[in-house]
Every structure is written in structure tokens, then in C-alpha cells.
Amino acid sequence: MYQTLYRKYRPRFFRDVVGQEHVTETLKAAIREKRVPHAFLFSGPRGTGKTTTARILAKAISCERPVDGEPCGECSTCRRIEAWETMDILELDAASHRGIDEIRELKETLYLRPSTLPKKVYIIDEVHMLTPEAANALLKSLEEPPEHVLFVLATTDPEKVPLTLRSRLMHFAFRPVPPAATAARLEYVAREEGLELRPEARDLIASLAAGGLRDALALLDMAAAFAQGGPIEADHVRELAGTLSEQEGKELLAAVLEGELAALFARLEKLERQGKTAEQIVTYLLRLVKDILAHNLSSVEGSASKSEAAPFSRKPADPATLLTLAERLVQLLPSLRGSPYPFLVLQVRLLALAETLRSSSSAALPERRPSPSAGMAEGGKAGTSTDGGTSSASNVSGDGGGKVLPEGRKVSGNARKAGRVSPPGGTSGERTFLRESEDAEGLARLRESWKEVIEEVKRLSVRTSSWLKGGYPVWVGERSVVLAFRYPIHRKMVGEAEHREHILKVLRSFLGRPVEFVALEEGEWEKLREVDPVDLAVRLVGEDRVEVIEDEPDEA
Ligand SMILES: [Zn+2]
Structure with missing residues (x-):
């Protein structure tokens, strides 16, 4: 037996x-x-x-x-x-x-x-x-x-x-079993059983098991059966570990729809740590979107309230937004398959997509307000939009999202422009990242005081400060700070909830506004910054959304 x-x-x-x-x-x-x-x-x-x-x-x-x-x-x-x-x-x-x-x-x-x-x-x-x-x-x-x-x-x-x-x-x-101890136990069991367990597969199982040795051994059991006597590869494990849990999928989708960039980033990182592939994530999101659409349609026909049917408490997911999202996800699949860095592509594209949905949602505000300049200063989150339907639809596919000026290097036509921080040296050389104006002065101040910032964080938590030391600020915008890290482990650790909280607290008090931060590896940041802003915008949001306008000579 x-x-x-x-x-x-x-x-x-x-x-x-x-x-x-x-x-x-x-x-x-x-x-x-x-x-x-x-x-x-x-x-x-x-x-x-x-x-x-x-x-x-x-x-x-x-x-x-x-x-x-x-x-x-x-x-x-x-x-x-x-x-x-x-x-x-x-x-x-x-x-x-x-x-x-x-x-x-x-x-x-x-x-x-x-x-x-x-x-x-x-x-x-x-x-x-x-x-x-x-x-x-x-x-x-x-x-x-x-x-x-x-x-x-x-x-x-x-x-x-x-x-x-x-x-x-x-x-x-009892504590979660540390990954190294789980890996050692897997190694032992595999040896006893005469199984050839590749180190990547072993480490992936240990990480997927998340501290549960029983799950780790169950996964090894299945992977061994899957490998049919051959060496157990990481791909076998990925195949078995399958796709996202329902909860993970819904949280991820909510972060995209509500434009919660920081939450989105944290969730993607968590999934990456679990060994989920970019393709699995996109496929799962597509299926989830399809299910919600089908659910909404059937409940509309059944005359039930649409908002009741939506899985998100803060924002009813309107069909037009969901369709746009589905379309973008479909477009994303081939570029993942062709890329040597599929996860990076996924991260950047989903972040851009979330930002697009957020922008288009706040760009819809003027339609309901007689005065377009009123109430646009800041804080227009997708979550506050309650009109599910046509107005978002026209803005997602229309030109509400912004135009890129290659010479002046700024984005116009964006509702949030009114709230941007103007660097003291004027707007020349201003760069945009994820549709946000740069705060060059803020960056200079932050760089100058980086040691003090770390000291301040250290007062909250010595551990947090030791991870933060591995990074430095490379970009500051109205709402975001980008930190670059030399080592992946530092980048990952600052994303953990407790560390993130400490860092945000200090950054927000330093800059005097409610910023989020995005942690990137140096290489990722290099890739993002070296591209031309137009090219970046095209890559991030898609060609159909970017309109290049010749700069007028008399504009400052
Ligand atoms: Zn005995």
C-alpha cells in the first residue's frame, strides 16, 4: 500500500x-x-x-x-x-x-x-x-x-x-517552519526515496509551503508523481502549485481597478515569491474578469442590484472598465511570452494599467462638474467614482488620459496636473513617470537628508532601517517616491507590511504629503528611466492612448 x-x-x-x-x-x-x-x-x-x-x-x-x-x-x-x-x-x-x-x-x-x-x-x-x-x-x-x-x-x-x-x-x-529547514527536510526525504530533486524545485516547494511542512511534503509527493521517475524540476512544481487562490486574485484585481499602486506592487511581489508566473497571473485575472462580467450581466437580467453583485465594496466594477481591462490583459499575454523578463513586464504594465484606470476615473470628474478646475487638485481615486457605465468607458478609450510633449517633457490633459508640485527651477527638464509630475526639489532634499531619513526609520525599527540602507531615492513625484535597491533581498524586505509602514511614515512626514513608495532593483530602474518618455508612455499605456503634440515655441 x-x-x-x-x-x-x-x-x-x-x-x-x-x-x-x-x-x-x-x-x-x-x-x-x-x-x-x-x-x-x-x-x-x-x-x-x-x-x-x-x-x-x-x-x-x-x-x-x-x-x-x-x-x-x-x-x-x-x-x-x-x-x-x-x-x-x-x-x-x-x-x-x-x-x-x-x-x-x-x-x-x-x-x-x-x-x-x-x-x-x-x-x-x-x-x-x-x-x-x-x-x-x-x-x-x-x-x-x-x-x-x-x-x-x-x-x-x-x-x-x-x-x-x-x-x-x-x-x-509553533512557528512557521523556516524555508531553509523545510528545504533541508525535503532534501533528506528525497534522498531517502531516491528522488532527484533539483535545487530550484526544492527551494520553490519550500517557499510555496510557506512554513507548513505537511504541505511541502504533499507537494513533493505530487511533483515526484508528475516527474514520472525523472528529475523533479521547478516547472513541475509550478504546474502543480497551479494558479492563484480566489482571494489573491480578487485582491489583485481590486488593486488594479482602484488604482492602488502600492498595494498592487506588494501583491505582485508576494505572488512572485510564491513562484507564480506572469502568465498564470494574467490568465487568472482574465478568467476572474470574465466571471464578474457574466455575474453582473445575469444579475442585471435577474433585476438584482448591480452593486450587490460586485465583489468589491468600495467600487462597483462597471462593465466598460472590466472590458477595457480584459482587452489589455489579452494584449499583454504575447509580450510576456516573448520577454526574457516576463514578471517585470507584468509589473510595469499592470501598474500602468492601474494608473490609467485611476487617471481616467478622475478625468471623468469634470463631466459632472460645471467648473473643470474645481476639485481636481488631488486625491481623485478610482474608488470614489460611483457611476458605473458610459462616462468611464468614453474616458478609458478616449483622450482623457493625457498627451505627451516630447520637448517640454510633460503630460498635459491630465486632470491631476492641477495638483502637481512645481520644482523651483521651472518646468524645464521635468520628467514624468507613471503620469505623475516630478518633484525635483523634493528628490534633491530627500537625497541630501537620506542618512537622517534612515536614522528616523531606525528610531521606529532597527530592522527596517537595515533593509532601507540598501536603497536610495531615485525619483520623487507628487504621490510617489521611487527607491532603487542594489540587492533583490533588500527590495523585497522593504515591501513587507511592517517595514513598508515604517518607511511610509517617515517619508510622508519628511515630504509633508501622503506619498507611496515603489521599490525597484537598480536594473529595473535603469530600464525604466533610459527610455524616451514618449516611448515609455507608449510601452506603459499602449500606442492608442498617447498623442504626441509638437511643442509650441513660446511655451516656457
Ligand atoms: Zn519506549
Whole structure:
């Protein structure tokens, strides 16, 4: 009978549990000193070894000849437990048995002496799923348990375990298994199984598993089957890991539609880290857009409210915008296939697309306002547009998005122009990036004070400042700051939520306005800046949206 790798390599001893030494060492010490509490709470992400450790603990307290807190694995008791031949270890999955009746049943067995082991061990998984009555019934058992009983409650969500319950338990927090430890375990299992696992495939599995060893081994299992005896390649893993989760897809689409550049950038980076390919992302977005369109159409016909049907709370996704988006995504596919840097192309194009949607949405404002200059200064986000339909449509495909002047190097016809920051030296040499005016003076100030900025960040977090040190400001606009980083790891780390928050706080207070920042690798920035602005605009938003106007001689 085929045994899954996860089962086959399930740790039998504390020393084999990967990445949870802070738990296993403490448990071993308690067993050595014979001071084992009667009730534990094991919390932590799925697949990190909570129930496995519970079973090892049951074995260790029952073992006839424990060695340094570890079960011996050889005595008849150890063997009986490993062969699942004892009635004294009871496992209950609270996710599927969450009611009061199950807990009552369990309590009835509580006072019966164990049949073969010194103690009865109750392992209750996903304990936070118990109903309040069931949790309350369990609490009474925990308050005064019989001497011969050991409880191990496990949960992925300790915050949801009632405090009254938690306070009776000795709490151990399992951590996500570090990628390096996961990779080492994969390497070990592959060697034992005679599988040829390529390093890129191994690292990709470790990163996809996101700290869950069970998921990592399941993925290795599938990849091995997929490779059919040949070497396991990263492509096999990608194929299996498949596409985006529904949640990831919706968040990404929302960021595009609402023009949330920073959020979009962060989400794309996360997907890249997970090993998703640019093509998978675009294909998924297309399918999602198609589903929403179909859903909207059917609910319109069924006379239901359109905004109810839309998956986004802030903005009803209007059909015209969605169609434009779908069209752009279709155009994007061939350029991904032809590019040596498909992910970079995807990032830049999606950012530009998001920016286009945001611009065209705010450009629609004057149509509803008698005075075109009123209320255009700043802050026109796509999310504030509530008219789903024709006005956005005409602006997305029309000329509302701006014209590029090659000589003066500025974008006109953009509603947001009114709010741009004018550099003190006038507008000559002004460059635009993602349809935003440059703040050359701001950049100069930021560069000059970069050390102080880092010091300021350091006051908030030493770790954040150490990542930020790897970068420097290369561009400042009204709403964005572009930072270039020499090493990918620094660029990635500053994108993590906690670091990003610290950096934004300092940048915003320094510049005195609500900017976002975009982190690029030096190479990416070089690629973006070296192209001619017209060329860049064409590349970013597509030829049909860029209109080149000859500069008038008398314009400053
Ligand atoms: Zn033993």
C-alpha cells in the first residue's frame, strides 16, 4: 500500500520535529524532570507539527525506557502507540465534532482508567471551533481532571480559544517552519526515496509551503508523481502549485481597478515569491474578469442590484472598465511570452494599467462638474467614482488620459496636473513617470537628508532601517517616491507590511504629503528611466492612448 511521504516521514521523536526546537526542548526537559502539566495548548499554522508533537508527547510519557526525555521507540508501549494499537490515545477533530454532545461523550470516558498506557491522552484538534457550550463543558474537565488524563488541545487560531480555557493550559506556540529547514527536510526525504530533486524545485516547494511542512511534503509527493521517475524540476512544481487562490486574485484585481499602486506592487511581489508566473497571473485575472462580467450581466437580467453583485465594496466594477481591462490583459499575454523578463513586464504594465484606470476615473470628474478646475487638485481615486457605465468607458478609450510633449517633457490633459508640485527651477527638464509630475526639489532634499531619513526609520525599527540602507531615492513625484535597491533581498524586505509602514511614515512626514513608495532593483530602474518618455508612455499605456503634440515655441 502506498503511504504518503508525509505519513511515512512523520517524526517519531522530538528531535525529528523540524523548526520547533523551542517547543520540543522544553517538553523533553519537563519529561526528564517528570514535571509534565496535565493540559497543553499547541497553537500554530497548519502543517507545523502540532498533532505530531502531541503523539510524540503521548509516547514519551508512556515509554518504558525514555532516553533524555525522548521515547525509546522500541519498547512494547512505544510500538503499540506507533501501530495505533491503543485505545488510550483519543483524537477528536473539533472542526467536524464541535457540539456539546461530542464533549459529553468524551467526558464520560474521562474517569475510566486507561487500558494499556499509564495515562489516557486526549488530543483535540482545532479546538477553537468548539461551540461555546462545548468549550464550557470542556473547561469543567480541565479544572479538575483525573490524575490519569493528559489533554493536548491544538489550534491554528489561539485568539479564538476562550481565555477561560487558555488560562488552564500550558501554551506552546509553533512557528512557521523556516524555508531553509523545510528545504533541508525535503532534501533528506528525497534522498531517502531516491528522488532527484533539483535545487530550484526544492527551494520553490519550500517557499510555496510557506512554513507548513505537511504541505511541502504533499507537494513533493505530487511533483515526484508528475516527474514520472525523472528529475523533479521547478516547472513541475509550478504546474502543480497551479494558479492563484480566489482571494489573491480578487485582491489583485481590486488593486488594479482602484488604482492602488502600492498595494498592487506588494501583491505582485508576494505572488512572485510564491513562484507564480506572469502568465498564470494574467490568465487568472482574465478568467476572474470574465466571471464578474457574466455575474453582473445575469444579475442585471435577474433585476438584482448591480452593486450587490460586485465583489468589491468600495467600487462597483462597471462593465466598460472590466472590458477595457480584459482587452489589455489579452494584449499583454504575447509580450510576456516573448520577454526574457516576463514578471517585470507584468509589473510595469499592470501598474500602468492601474494608473490609467485611476487617471481616467478622475478625468471623468469634470463631466459632472460645471467648473473643470474645481476639485481636481488631488486625491481623485478610482474608488470614489460611483457611476458605473458610459462616462468611464468614453474616458478609458478616449483622450482623457493625457498627451505627451516630447520637448517640454510633460503630460498635459491630465486632470491631476492641477495638483502637481512645481520644482523651483521651472518646468524645464521635468520628467514624468507613471503620469505623475516630478518633484525635483523634493528628490534633491530627500537625497541630501537620506542618512537622517534612515536614522528616523531606525528610531521606529532597527530592522527596517537595515533593509532601507540598501536603497536610495531615485525619483520623487507628487504621490510617489521611487527607491532603487542594489540587492533583490533588500527590495523585497522593504515591501513587507511592517517595514513598508515604517518607511511610509517617515517619508510622508519628511515630504509633508501622503506619498507611496515603489521599490525597484537598480536594473529595473535603469530600464525604466533610459527610455524616451514618449516611448515609455507608449510601452506603459499602449500606442492608442498617447498623442504626441509638437511643442509650441513660446511655451516656457
Ligand atoms: Zn519506549
